[in-house]
Amino acid sequence: MSLKSDLVALLTPSGQQHIVDNFDALGHDEQQSLSEQVREVAPVLEHYNRIFVASMAALNPSGNSSSDVEPPHDADVAHFTEASFAADSTRASVANAMRHDGLASIAAGAVAVLVLAGGSGTRLGQTFPKGMLVCPDLLQQKSLFQLHCEKILRLEKIAGCTDTIPLLLMTSPQTDKATRAFFKEHHYFGMSERNVIFFVQSAMPCYTRDGKILMETPSRIASAPGGNGGIYEALQKSGALGEICSRGVKYVQVVTVDNMLVKLGDPLMVGYAIAEKADVVVKSTPKVSDKEAVGVFARRLGKWGVVEYTEIGDVRAAARRDDGARLYDAANIAIHLLHVDFLHRAAEEMRTYEYYHAALKNIPTHTGSVAGVKLEAFIFDIFEFASQFRILQVDRSSEFSPIKNADDATQTKPDTPFTAVRDLHALHTKWVRASTNANSTATFEVCPSVSYDGEGLEGAVIAGAVSEAAQSGAGIVLIKPPSNL
Template identity: 30%
Template sequence: MSAAQSSAQSQPNLSFDELKSRLEPFEQTHLLRFWDSLDSDQQSRLSEQIAQVDFARLKTLIEGKDKSVDFGELAARATMPQAVASDGSGCDWTLEDAQKRGEEALRAGEIATVLVAGGQGTRLGFDQPKGMFPVGPVSERTLFQFFADRLIAAGEKYGVDVPLYLMTSEATHVETRRYFEENNYLGLKPEQVTIFQQGTMPAVDAETGQVLLAEKGSLALSPDGHGGTLRALSRNGCMEEMRKNGRKHLFYFQVDNPLVGLCDPVFIGHHLLASSEMTTQVIRKRYPTEKVGNVVEIDGQTQIIEYSDLPDSAAEMTNADGSLKLWAGNIAVHLFDLDFLERMLDLDTSLPIHRANKKVSHVVADGQLVTPESPNATKFEQFIFDLLPNAKNTIVCEANPAEAFAPVKNANGAATDTPELAQQAICDLHRGWLRSCGVTVDDSVKVEINPRFAMDSNELCEKLRQSGDSDGEQSISSDRYFS
């Protein structure tokens, strides 16, 4: 692993009196009520956690004095930003121009990638990091393997090792690191992979604003959201490493989408030809209240209104022809200009805080652990897409959901975003590639094509032509994995 792999330096341990002095102005001294019953390791852990919390900022959040947003009012004024359609319309260059420019950037080693992988597979009924979930319809490759194979294929095609910065959470960090180490980094070079941990925010009691204790010697902490990615990259030396190695653009994606077009040269090309500081990939929403962020333009600025913040009445607004007014759904694929990200750090730009009411188990004054039956706490998180309004220039790129979006979020049996539906989407896409090459394949046959065999239908046709497996010969009648 790279040098940036090491964690940020720990805070020095503070004494009881130092901790009490830090907590008293904010009425949070209850966090030390069990201090004398803790052993030295537990005291050290609690001290470090308290030292890392910005209690002045937290107080502002608890009191609700941060800038509040009326999302309903915003949505009423929202229009669609200019977007490049999936067929290439909407811009002054062709798809071929975009592909050529994107391939130039890849060959020049200008692209780095960051994978946000802090989630566990709880909703899937999977008790490991979600990236370890076996999603391959034939191969049973994990989500992590899907992304590693695509990076390896891109590296072979463009003659450069594309770095992978992988952000975990406290819940997934150790197991994710072990998984990569025990599986030889899934074919990637160890120095190509940097695993680092995102920050946390304490959960507070919804009524009193007191920070909750998960244990007598530990705060109730939760990940600070994907909005913490930028700070975590900087804190762990990743930004400095990218700049030193000549990277200019950062491809951002999340762990639950096996169809993400990782290092897609056309997407990269649109970003570069538009001189965009932040480019966002979108799909047309399948239904008005689909649980994706809504990409909009308000007062000349592109921004995203999260589905949880958008009133249903706004989500269901239509144009005169009956089409959805706010049709562009965010699929958590962005491309950032590195200069833009560094400017955001230098300006210490604070992303808005989003609040969520959650059930949080906690230790009460008598030392007993309480597990609530209804939401009792407020969690705070930030979203990476809230950087959009700060970008001087942005562009939105539409993707075909059948080719770019098959999220794995819910257990099989749910209506949407299940492993079965993702596997079906993978097979549908790859059967389509085969048919475009003249191969007959029945809809009942499962087909999976590793990007190391072919990254797209054109590469597949060439591979099959070279092997004599196309132009009428082929009829695939059983499940097949091309690797």
């Protein structure tokens, strides 16, 4: 049998033999490349086909699903906000105890942080990984990657440990090389190379609307990232999950790279998971309005997940509890804490999971742009397999300010570098004024190496900087490590 015949035999069970239609016209190297792709994908193509069929069947163009949806019960949600602490001192004491337990877990090496870093930032007008972004209005002029690493190092210092929090970065084929080089160039931003673990997000083939796999070139299958739900298989397949488990990690906090305010490795979140014996804990904030374009945590047909804003429907979005609070109000802010047992279980479930999301897109191919389908699974799709799922409601102003859009001249667009830095300055100014009783009109920006969550700002050096800012009438003051002041 010829090489092409071998490949046709591999593709016939899935009905995707057309992948090698142009095989004979390819050069030797192109034939070898396509052969490797076919041999890698052929064993799972029938599964991918089933995913395509199920995902297309689930498409809901009206965006107004009426399937059985149930909001979280009171027992599912812990309100750990400033308002809840002010109203109930016992709740604040419980939170402090949980935070203490979380710090102990961090010191014991039981916590890792995973940053979803596959985005290339094209919506921001950049061609490099989003984590390399340096916001123009940030006085520190540090990339998102550097800010995240410095938060981890500061948290380790608070926990009284060194080099105990592994940082995992899930890249994409488009961002992996540049991200690795960026970290190496900057000496891993003070973290040990051993503790920065890269792995690549899985990809899915792109389909025509009638179920045929598209070809980007005659020798390359068209593919696209399979959504952040690919985290589970990618963690296991790459060996990263086994590596952190061998180090004693029990909990992995998963966050997006673009949230300027995220508390990486949050000890309160860890302590809450321990207290609740939860294998999945998610953070949430109330929606800012009924029509905010954000998904909400809810049960659908009795199973936990996220109901997107395009699916919830106007009636449910506006529904109220007896006390006037919004019924579907647990917004998904993409901060999740997952027990490693759940990660193992989810990886196994993904081997047969078929309920992906079909995105109808124009896909470039060697014959021109084609109306096609990209298949994505999201990390929260698999929460239905959690044995203990809990929601931790927090303050948006102190935990969530994502960067999704490019700045514009009017600075009125939401979720931009400008709004993220603005929110960071508001939070840090609040920290400084609370810690120093400052009466300054200045705005403050605090380096992550100085403070993780508002602690450590009571010292004389910091107070001196605040006083100097007050006297000089400075607009924005950067609070750096004392040795650099």
